[in-house]
Amino acid sequence: MTLNAERVSRAAGGRLILDGVDLSPGPGATTGLLGPNGSGKSTLLRLLAGVLAPASGVVTLDGRPLDRVGRRDVARRVAVVEQQADTQVELTVRDVVRLGRIPHRRPWTPASAADEEAVTDALGRTRLTAQADRLWHTLSGGERQRVQIARALAQQPRELLLDEPTNHLDLRHQLDVLALVAALPVTSVVALHDLNLAAMYCDHLVVLSEGRVVARGEPAEVLTAGLVAEVYRVHAEVTRTGPAARPHVRFLGTLPD
Amino acid sequence: MTPAGAAKTADRAPAGIPAARRARPLWLWAPAGTVALCVSVAVAVTIGPADIDVADVWSVIAAHLGVGTTAGDVSPLRDGIVWDLRLPRTLLAAACGAGLAVCGAVLQSLLRNPLADPFVLGVSSGASTGAVLVVVLGVGGGALSVSGGAFLGAVCSFALVMLLSHSLGGTTDRVVLAGVAAMQLFSSLTSFVVLTAADAETTRGVLFWLLGSLGGAGWPDVWTGAAALVLALAVCLGHARTLDAFAFGQDAAATLGVHVVRTRLVLLCVTALLTAVLVASAGAIGFVGLVLPHAVRALTGPGHARLLPVCALAGAVFLVWVDTLARTVLEPKEVPVGVVTSLIGVPAFVLVLYRTRRPR
Numbered sequence: 001m002t003l004n005a006e007r008v009s010r011a012a013g014g015r016l017i018l019d020g021v022d023l024s025p026g027p028g029a030t031t032g033l034l035g036p037n038g039s040g041k042s043t044l045l046r047l048l049a050g051v052l053a054p055a056s057g058v059v060t061l062d063g064r065p066l067d068r069v070g071r072r073d074v075a076r077r078v079a080v081v082e083q084q085a086d087t088q089v090e091l092t093v094r095d096v097v098r099l100g101r102i103p104h105r106r107p108w109t110p111a112s113a114a115d116e117e118a119v120t121d122a123l124g125r126t127r128l129t130a131q132a133d134r135l136w137h138t139l140s141g142g143e144r145q146r147v148q149i150a151r152a153l154a155q156q157p158r159e160l161l162l163d164e165p166t167n168h169l170d171l172r173h174q175l176d177v178l179a180l181v182a183a184l185p186v187t188s189v190v191a192l193h194d195l196n197l198a199a200m201y202c203d204h205l206v207v208l209s210e211g212r213v214v215a216r217g218e219p220a221e222v223l224t225a226g227l228v229a230e231v232y233r234v235h236a237e238v239t240r241t242g243p244a245a246r247p248h249v250r251f252l253g254t255l256p257d
Numbered sequence: 258m259t260p261a262g263a264a265k266t267a268d269r270a271p272a273g274i275p276a277a278r279r280a281r282p283l284w285l286w287a288p289a290g291t292v293a294l295c296v297s298v299a300v301a302v303t304i305g306p307a308d309i310d311v312a313d314v315w316s317v318i319a320a321h322l323g324v325g326t327t328a329g330d331v332s333p334l335r336d337g338i339v340w341d342l343r344l345p346r347t348l349l350a351a352a353c354g355a356g357l358a359v360c361g362a363v364l365q366s367l368l369r370n371p372l373a374d375p376f377v378l379g380v381s382s383g384a385s386t387g388a389v390l391v392v393v394l395g396v397g398g399g400a401l402s403v404s405g406g407a408f409l410g411a412v413c414s415f416a417l418v419m420l421l422s423h424s425l426g427g428t429t430d431r432v433v434l435a436g437v438a439a440m441q442l443f444s445s446l447t448s449f450v451v452l453t454a455a456d457a458e459t460t461r462g463v464l465f466w467l468l469g470s471l472g473g474a475g476w477p478d479v480w481t482g483a484a485a486l487v488l489a490l491a492v493c494l495g496h497a498r499t500l501d502a503f504a505f506g507q508d509a510a511a512t513l514g515v516h517v518v519r520t521r522l523v524l525l526c527v528t529a530l531l532t533a534v535l536v537a538s539a540g541a542i543g544f545v546g547l548v549l550p551h552a553v554r555a556l557t558g559p560g561h562a563r564l565l566p567v568c569a570l571a572g573a574v575f576l577v578w579v580d581t582l583a584r585t586v587l588e589p590k591e592v593p594v595g596v597v598t599s600l601i602g603v604p605a606f607v608l609v610l611y612r613t614r615r616p617r
Contacts, residue, residue, distance in 0.1 A: 051511050075514030082509060088371060089504045089559045102502050103514035107495045155513075 002027045002187045003078065003159050008047055008057035009211075010040075017043045019211040020057065025159075025189050025204070030182045032202030032219075033191040036232055039208040041191040042083070045161050048189065049080045061159075075103035079152035081162040085144070087136060094132040096147050097122050100154030122153035126180065142173030149180060160188040166197060175200075195249045199223055207231060223247040229255055286557060290570030297577045298351060302343045304581055306589050307335065314339050341475070346584075347577055349474040350594075352482035353535045354545055354576025355569040356489065360528040361546030362553070362568045363493050366500045366561065367524055368429045374547035375532040378432070378525065379439030381541035383414020384533060385467050386443045386450070392463060393455045403466070404478070404537040411533035414439050419525070427518075429507070432525075469542030469595030471580050478538035489531040490569060496524060497561035504559070542595045544602040545572055552609045 005023040009016060018040045025031040033041045046052040047059055050066045059066040061077060079100070100122065101115040123129045126146045131139075139147065145165055152160055162181060166174040174194070178201040181188055192198045198205055199219040207215040207222060209231045215222045220240065228236040228249060235252040302318070303311045313331050317339040360375035368377070376382070387410020388403050390396040397406060421435035451463055465472075493500075499520050502510040507517045535542075549572050550564070557563045576594070579601060583594040 046508075049512050051508055070514075071511070071516055072514035075512060078512075080509075080512040082505070085505045085509060087504045087506075088369065089366075090554070091504060091559055095559065096504075099502060099504065099513060102498050105498055107498060 002062070003048055003189075004060045004063075005044065005048060005054075006058050006060070008044070008054040008059060010043055010047060010052065010055050012043075016211050018047070018054075021208070021211070021213055023048070023189070023206060023213075025187050027187050028185060029187065029203040030201060031187075031189045032198040032205045033189060033208065034193075034195065034198055034205055034231075035208035038210075040211045041208055042163055044208070045080070045163050045189065045191055048159075049078060049161055050074050051080075072103050075155065077157055078159040078161065079155040079157035081145070081148045081152050081160070081165055083163045083165075083167055085148050089136075091136045092132065093128055093134050093136065093139070093147050093150075094119065094123070096136055097128075097132075097150045097154050100151040103155060118154050118156055122150040125153060125184075126150040142169045142176065145169060145173070145177055146180070149177065153184070158186055160184065160186045162188065162190045164191050164193060166192065166194065195223060195228070199246045199248065200243075220245065220247055223249060233257060286563070286567045287570070290567060290574070293574050294351065294570055294577070297574050298347050301347045301350075301577050301581045302339065304585060305338070305343055306585070307338050309335050309339065314343075318344060345476050345479045346471050346474040346580070348479045349482055349539060350471050350576045350580040351573035352479065352486050353471070353539050353542055354549075354572035354574070354579075356482070356486045356531050356535050356572070357542060357546040358549040358553070358568040358572025358575075359486075359490060359493060359565055360532050362550035362561070362564055363500065363524055363528050364546075365550055366503055367521060368433055369503065369506065370429070370433055371551070372547070373433065374543075375528065375535075376440070376541060376543070376546070378418045378436045378529050378532075379414040379443060380411045380529050380532045381536050382440045382443035382447065383417075384408070384411040384536040385447045385463075385541065386410045387413070388466060388537075389447050389450050389455075389463055393450050393459055407537040408533050410443070411529070411536055414443055415526075415529040415533065465593055466540045468593035469540040469598070470591070470593050471539050472584075472591060474538065481534055482538060485531045485534040486569075489527045490565070492527045493524065493565055494562070496520060497565060500524075500561040501559070540593075540595065542576070542598060544595070544598040544606075545576060548602045548606045548609075549575060552605065555609055555612070 002025060005021060007020045007022060008018055009020055010018045021040070021044060023044065033044065035041050043052065047054050050059070050071070053067060061069050061074065066074060097119050098111070098115075101111065101118060104115065105111065120129075123132055126149055128146060128150055131143070136144070136147070149165070160181070165177050165181070169177065174197060178190070178197055181190060182201040190202065202219060205216065205219050205222040206213055207227065214231060215227055223238055225236050225238050228234050228238070233255045235255050237250045237252060238247050239250070240247050303309075303314045313335065317331055317336050321340050357375050361373070364373040364375065364377055365371055370377075384407040388407040390410070391401050391403050391406030401409075418432070418435045418439045421438065422432040425431040425435060447467070451460055455463065499510070499515050502513045502515045511517050550568055553568045553571050554564060557567050576598070579597050580594050583592045583597045586592060
């Protein structure tokens with residue numbers, strides 16, 4: 001059992017952002033959320049995180065509606081990595097990762113050995129141990145994203161939600177971040193713009209367009225020239241020569257609207 | 258080096274950027290601060306225009322605390338100066354300094370605004386309007402003291418800010434903007450009342466109060482101030498971890514398990530009430546709440562479990578000495594303490610900002 005969205009809808013400013021979307025990410029798998037700007041990816045992630053409430057439909061965690069599970073209990077299970085987190089506060093890498101222990105700690109009590117162990121472990125898994133004492137504002141974009149993932153891991157989640165974690169990263173850091181996420185033994189849902197990265201690292205893809213699911217399945221089934229034309233209005237050619245016969249999309253130009 | 262290799266290393270931080278200053282632990286700061294505060298209070302009460310022997314000062318205090326023999330050789334007048342004027346004034350200075358610094362630190366984190374201070378929610382301007390209505394126009398018909406009027410004014414102003422910010426959308430920037438609006442409104446009301454209805458003497462008195470003065474401190478002020486401080490400090494320290502969670506904004510705090518709306522309401526109310534109590538007895542002492550949190554953060558690091566207690570101690574020590582200076586520097590005249598806090602605070606503030614500036 002894990003996170004589940006059942007026929008969730010959400011409107012903003014009189015416009016439907018999400019229109020009856022179902023999502024049941026496979027436990028332990030990496031699910032890619034695709035779709036053009038404004039298709040509802042971020043909103044769906046915010047509903048799954050419990051930051052927003054659906055106007056209709058329900059998000060459940062282990063079968064219980066999310067709003068009946070306490071905020072702290074949700075935060076111990078579900079961790080979120082935002083698109084571009086930033087702060088004015090002078091925090092070190094370790095300080096930021098320690099934020100992930102907040103849902104596990106009670107007020108007035110100092111950090112336990114388990115807290116420190118989770119922080120050390122998260123730093124190790126994201127290869128940030130040597131950088132632990134650096135200040136947040138001296139980090140590059142790729143490093144910041146890794147630190148946020150380390151913070152999420154320190155929450156010891158079973159579900160991990162990432163909103164376009166590769167935005168503004170150079171090629172190497174994009175691959176680096178997604179390889180890290182795909183290798184984690186947690187259920188992850190990743191909103192992505194890059195179809196080829198999605199094909200390489202996701203076990204399962206869900207494509208949104210104007211608030212509805214238009215395709216879902218394994219990358220090889222979902223990523224077709226027809227779908228790219230329909231959803232993105234882009235003329236593309238899809239080949240299956242990549243590793244493990246994963247599809248590769250080559251863009252040839254835009255199509256008339 | 259190949260171009261690919263060069264591009265790879267270019268992304269790394271340049272060598273020579275220092276690792277963060279290691280924050281010293283609380284067990285080092287808290288006892289040191291407590292000792293400094295006790296010494297400051299003990300020394301500050303022996304300083305003043307009336308020429309009273311240091312030994313006499315302490316024997317008066319010891320006698321009142323019931324630990325010494327009754328000070329038979331000290332005149333009742335001197336006894337009164339020490340016990341009814343200097344000691345409550347020094348203690349109220351400590352309470353105000355501590356309270357304002359803690360409120361500033363909490364509001365800066367909660368509103369994610371380095372310019373936030375205890376008066377950002379319009380509390381001080383509301384208080385001054387309330388006080389002026391009592392002093393100048395005699396509102397309350399004598400049943401209301403200046404402090405009482407100031408407290409009521411502060412609460413009204415805070416309620417207005419909460420109402421405004423809620424109906425304007427409730428985001429942090431709306432809270433700050435609503436606070437600015439209330440501040441402007443109430444300062445104009447205060448100026449209007451003072452300039453149209455007050456005589457020169459009253460205007461001078463009101464001005465003194467507006468700038469912040471501990472001159473009127475009595476034991477009731479000390480007790481209410483201390484009680485409000487202890488209560489607010491307990492609530493804020495209980496929320497220390499929650500305040501840490503706001504570093505990356507409200508949504509990030511929410512995904513770390515924080516009830517954002519509830520937390521914000523509780524902390525805004527608690528800091529506003531503490532500020533209202535302090536402003537009601539000492540006027541709007543500026544700058545402590547804005548500057549001290551920044552200075553202390555440079556020493557302790559940003560974690561609130563460490564920051565808040567050290568802020569309280571540093572604020573208390575700071576204001577005890579500033580007030581001592583304010584009442585002695587132009588003896589027997591007094592300078593409003595709020596003027597001295599700024600005169601000392603601004604250069605100190607610039608120094609702190611300079612030393613903690615980020616490499617461009």
